[in-house]
């Protein structure tokens with residue numbers, strides 16, 4: 001056991017991680033998906049998830065303006081979309097339209113539910129906390145959707 005650079009230990013301990021997509025909405029009503037590795041379940045009753053979003057991301061602006069997000073667990077059919085949503089910004093592109101995946105309107109705040117996803121949790125932001133250069137947004141789940149036939153994508157699969 002050796003004491004080494006922080007980043008080296010982070011790299012060595014990060015796999016296999018799950019990857020999710022949080023869909024927010026900007027001030028013009030455009031939905032914006034962002035690929036995320038930093039998320040966790042934080043409460044059983046009520047069910048809650050926390051997502052950590054960098055201050056520079058367009059999604060950060062969206063979540064300050066509209067206090068809802070859909071937390072989507074992408075399936076293997078969505079690998080290219082997950083790559084796109086994790087590399088381009090909604091400032092420059094309508095990312096949801098660009099990926100071309102079909103969706104229908106959810107119940108809570110009429111945010112998109114992607115038909116190709118394994119699961120979606122519709123969340124309302126109930127609290128947030130600054131964490132260095134990111135903000136942790138905590139969402140309370142109001143509705144959940146599942147397609148049992150689909151399989152979730154891991155970060156490892158994404159990086160192949």
Ligand SMILES: Cc1cc2nc3c(=O)[nH]c(=O)nc-3n(C[C@H](O)[C@H](O)[C@H](O)COP(=O)(O)O)c2cc1C
Nearest residue numbers: 035036037038053054057058059086087088089090
């Ligand atoms: C596998 C993967 C995981 C990521 N995880 C996060 C994350 O947890 N938090 C974050 O703020 N950005 C994360 N990103 C980066 C954002 O997805 C990326 O910067 C995105 O283009 C931001 O889009 P936006 O400007 O439309 O919000 C991740 C990217 C990838 C490819």
